[in-house]
Amino acid sequence: MSTSPLSLLRSVIQQPNQPHPRNVKKVPYVELYSGRLQGVVSSGSDIERVYVSFIEANTGDYYCSTNNNRPCSGLGWRQCKHIEEMAEQAIYQYGSLEVARYLGAKTESNDPSWWAIRDALNGSQKRIPASEVFSRFLSYLRFLELPRHDGPAPEMTWFTSR
Ligand SMILES: [Zn+2]
Numbered sequence: 085m086s087t088s089p090l091s092l093l094r095s096v097i098q099q100p101n102q103p104h105p106r107n108v109k110k111v112p113y114v115e116l117y118s119g120r121l122q123g124v125v126s127s128g129s130d131i132e133r134v135y136v137s138f139i140e141a142n143t144g145d146y147y148c149s150t151n152n153n154r155p156c157s158g159l160g161w162r163q164c165k166h167i168e169e170m171a172e173q174a175i176y177q178y179g180s181l182e183v184a185r186y187l188g189a190k191t192e193s194n195d196p197s198w199w200a201i202r203d204a205l206n207g208s209q210k211r212i213p214a215s216e217v218f219s220r221f222l223s224y225l226r227f228l229e230l231p232r233h234d235g236p237a238p239e240m241t242w243f244t245s246r
Pocket residue numbers: 135137148149156157158159164165166167
């Protein structure tokens with residue numbers, strides 16, 4: 085059995101859908117970390133390719149690129165579908181209020197939609213290599229190689245949904 089990071093990634097992406105609200109197949113990785121909502125999003129068409137997306141807290145600036153640092157062709161004057169998918173899954177995982185608070189989006193609602201959060205942030209494209217996000221994802225994936233045990237694995241809490 086191959087244990088390269090990409091084969092591990094494939095094994096995660098190809099997991100059968102689980103009854104959890106968060107879609108791990110579409111968005112294998114999402115987190116609120118280091119002043120950003122960031123994550124890894126599957127390409128809709130190519131299992132070999134993933135996108136690394138982020139939105140910066142307070143500025144609302146965003147970017148999306150492939151794991152090889154190629155800019156996402158869906159990015160223009162607005163956010164691409166990967167960022168939308170990541171945000172949707174982040175809301176499933178953390179709740180919309182927590183996402184809005186973390187990003188510093190001021191909305192009237194106690195359950196703001198992603199559109200309301202995005203409009204409150206009003207950021208623009210900011211070209212930053214996101215390889216650090218992808219490395220964090222790969223280092224988490226390495227936990228999958230560890231022998232199974234019955235105790236809690238606190239490092240993996242991001243992977244479960246509520
Ligand atoms: Zn994209």
